[in-house]
Amino acid sequence: MTALASIFLLIFTWCLIDLKLGHKRHMKQAANIKYPHRNSDMTVFTSGKILFDDFTQEIERAQDSVHILFYIVKNDQFSKDFLKLLQTKAETGVEVRLLADWVGSKKISRTTIQQLKKSGVHFSFSYKPKLPFLFYTIQKRNHRKITVIDGKIGYLGGFNIGREYINEGDKLNPWRDYHLKMTGEGVKDLQEVFLSDWFHDTNEDLRSMPNYFPNLKAGSLSHQVVVTNGSELEQTLIGLIQQAKEKIIIGTPYFIPSKSLFQELREALSRNVAVTVIVPENSDHALVKEASFPYFRVLIKEGAAIMQFQRGFYHSKVILIDDTICDIGTANFDKRSCFLNGEINCLIYDRAFIEDVEKELAVDVAESKLLNGDKLSSMNVVRTAKESLASILSPFL
Incomplete structure (x- = not known):
């Protein structure tokens, strides 16, 4: 027993x-980029079936x-069809490159x-x-989801490759998420991020190849792409919250904020x-649900509305600040996204687009139930034990 304790x-x-x-060491090397304000045209998808119909057609063209x-590519039929499509395009002479996170896509x-x-x-x-930091690098994730087609069409957001994302999973159906399609100036930024990640993982540097960066016309929506790699996301989110004058709406599957981020919401x-x-x-x-409860108790007491989505699984990563800023991307409202993951978000400043997103969020709220603070504070031994364990593990959940 003593030997086992010593080993542990x-x-x-x-x-x-x-x-x-x-x-x-990572903090010395981390490249976090806020690209300049760009103008692009965008479409927001909240249905995986509709998104991937469009996505497939654009790849075919x-x-x-x-x-x-992608963070996740699975081994189900939907994933096999996706990979087969890439093989078919490559066989016709189109250059196809696929990056998949080592942990998230381990089923490949x-x-x-x-x-x-x-x-x-x-x-x-x-x-x-x-090596030499094996445990740390095992915790790191490339959580970005980026697609760039012919250097002219881009996608980013919360959907991955797997049948649950098109509402064919064994549970948690339907799947609710937010994903952007982009044409215009901002696609250049998505291309640069992909090529930078490709260089990081393969040591093949294609970032200066002009054929990947065609001339792009400005679109109608003002936006800014934000890339984070385990730092700076916290400050970006704090900056958004500080700008709010009337309302903040946060859609996230995991609510485990840092101390500073939590305090900013309270303020x-x-x-x-x-x-x-x-x-x-x-x-x-x-444990991700239990990890959020201590924060929810305080926020509810201080006047926040915590809505629990009822119709399937809520995987959205969206933030609305008044009617002036909308953030859609890959980052969750949690410590892992702030301090470990590679993420990409898009800040959008167009009023008409924000109104469309607000309508989608209104649907989310309508399909949710208000969390009762008294119920959350009632005596429950099992929940308390789970919360204690979740608190210890919260940076890695």
């Missing part, structure tokens, strides 16, 4: 040191290049990768664990800003 303590100590030193990064088999490469698809896993409530948080009632990961 040794492993635990090693993990802490690995995590601290790995994060310290590709003439020169298809660059895709060696045989599948060999088939992709044999067809001419350039494939790499992203954020592969490596917004103190200056009479209406704060609404939309989360799923049913979670897709253990």
Whole structure:
């Protein structure tokens, strides 16, 4: 027993040191970019079926290049059809590159990768664990979802590749999410982010290739692409909250804010800003729901409305600040997105577009139930135990 305890303590100590030193080195290297304000045309999708119908058609029409990064690519029929489409395009001479996060896409088999490469698809896993900071790099995720077609059409948002995202999963159906399609100046930024990630994971530098960056006409919507890699997201979100004068609406599957971010929401409530948080009632990961409860108790007491989505699973990553700023992207409202993950978000400043997003959020609220603070504070031994464990593990949930 003493030997086992010593081994456990040794492993635990090693993990802490690995995590601290790995994060310290990463912070010296992390590239966080706020691109200039651009003008593009955009469409927001909240249905996976509609999104992927459009997505597939645009890939089928590709003439020169298809660059895709997803956090999750699974091994179900929908994923196989997606990979087959990429193989077909590559076989016609279109350049196809696919990045997939090493953890999120672990179900992609060696045989599948060999088939992709044999067809001419350039494939790499992203954020592969490596020494000397093995534990830290295992925790890192490339959570971005980016597609760039012919350098002219771009996609980013919350959907991944798997049958649950088109409402064919075994549970948590239907799937509610937000994803953007972009044409115009901003596609250049998406292309640059993809190529930077490709270079990071393969050491192949294609960022200066002019054929990937055609001349793009300005669109009608003012926006800004924000790229974070385990730092700066917290400050970006705090900056958004500080601008709110009337209302803040946050849609997120995981609500586990940092101390500073949580305090900023409380200060917004103190200056009479209406704060609404939309989360799923049913979670897709253990303990993430319980991790949010301590924050919800305080926010409810101070006047926030916490809405639990009832119709399927809520995976949206969206923030609305008054009627002036909308944030849609890949970042969750949690510590992992703030301090570990690679994320990409888009800040949109167009009033008409924001009105459309607000209508979608109104649907989310209508299909949600207000969380009762008294019920959340009632005695429950199992919930209390889960909350205690979730609090310890919250940076990694």
